[in-house]
Amino acid sequence: LPLDERLKRRVVDGERNGLTADLDEALAAGRPALEIVNDTLLDGMKTVGELFGSGRMQLPFVLQSAEVMKSAVAHLEPHMEKADGEGGAGKGTIVLATVKGDVHDIGKNLVDIILSNNGYNVVNLGIKQPVSAILEAAEEHRADAIGMSGLLVKSTVVMKENLEELNRRGMAARYPVILGGAALTRAYVEQDLHEVYEGEVRYARDAFEGLRLMDALIA
Numbered sequence: 001l002p003l004d005e006r007l008k009r010r011v012v013d014g015e016r017n018g019l020t021a022d023l024d025e026a027l028a029a030g031r032p033a034l035e036i037v038n039d040t041l042l043d044g045m046k047t048v049g050e051l052f053g054s055g056r057m058q059l060p061f062v063l064q065s066a067e068v069m070k071s072a073v074a075h076l077e078p079h080m081e082k083a084d085g086e087g088g089a090g091k092g093t094i095v096l097a098t099v100k101g102d103v104h105d106i107g108k109n110l111v112d113i114i115l116s117n118n119g120y121n122v123v124n125l126g127i128k129q130p131v132s133a134i135l136e137a138a139e140e141h142r143a144d145a146i147g148m149s150g151l152l153v154k155s156t157v158v159m160k161e162n163l164e165e166l167n168r169r170g171m172a173a174r175y176p177v178i179l180g181g182a183a184l185t186r187a188y189v190e191q192d193l194h195e196v197y198e199g200e201v202r203y204a205r206d207a208f209e210g211l212r213l214m215d216a217l218i219a
């Protein structure tokens with residue numbers, strides 16, 4: 001198989017053997033690390049999602065694919081472009097979390113990498129975070145924004161409840177919120193949730209849009 005196909009297969013098959021050798025070969029051929037993630041590995045995860053969704057792949061195998069994806073991203077991370085030499089973290093702070101009840105964190109961790117590499121200080125709280133933990137971290141770190149990720153349909157409801165809690169606590173004006181994850185749509189966030197939230201709430205389709213939004217919010 002061509003290298004690209006091979007890498008994609010490794011994600012789909014959850015096959016770690018030979019992974020780093022293939023990644024190094026792709027890097028040596030001059031492919032940017034982020035492009036390998038976005039164009040090849042994420043394509044593999046998409047296939048995994050389709051197979052799982054249609055009942056042709058069982059959960060333990062999805063987990064193996066997720067592990068391969070994580071090791072690949074960890075291997076590629078040092079090769080990703082940094083925005084400034086110092087590794088800055090001076091542009092602003094975002095508190096980032098996967099919402100309550102949701103364990104999916106590959107997308108969130110990509111957002112962390114992209115923002116950190118572009119000069120933001122990211123306080124990554126991890127998965128299954130109750131709103132109280134997110135809001136406390138935002139206050140403690142004097143965050144400029146809050147980022148919430150969630151992939152389950154029920155997480156879209158949790159996100160709405162979280163925004164209502166920010167309203168209730170009178171925090172909405174101080175915290176712009178960026179939402180991302182496969183179950184969301186732009187319309188749900190920028191129309192429905194926009195109606196709900198008394199502050200600014202925006203939808204990020206991918207990690208790069210998350211970065212563009214942070215740049216716009218902080219400017």
Ligand code: B1M
Binds near residue numbers: 049107111206
């Ligand atoms: Co789960 N899972 N899963 N799963 N899983 C989905 C989400 C699902 C769509 C699969 C399917 O049915 N086709 C489905 C949800 C259906 C629904 O809600 N209607 C599903 C299900 C059902 C479940 C379980 C309930 C299964 C079960 O137990 N029976 C269970 C849930 C457990 C829980 O959360 N309580 C479960 C478990 C798991 C694993 C643990 C096995 C594993 C996760 C491992 C991990 O993350 N550590 C897993 C995986 C891997 C998936 C799929 C296959 C792939 C997700 C992924 O990592 N994609 C997924 C299928 C799918 O998404 N279509 C699926 C790659 C990742 C980079 O994409 O996170 O979307 P994503 O991030 C993108 C953008 O969304 C965006 O940027 C990224 C790209 O740049 N983004 C942000 C994300 N967050 C952002 C935040 C931002 C900005 C952008 O700013 C704050």
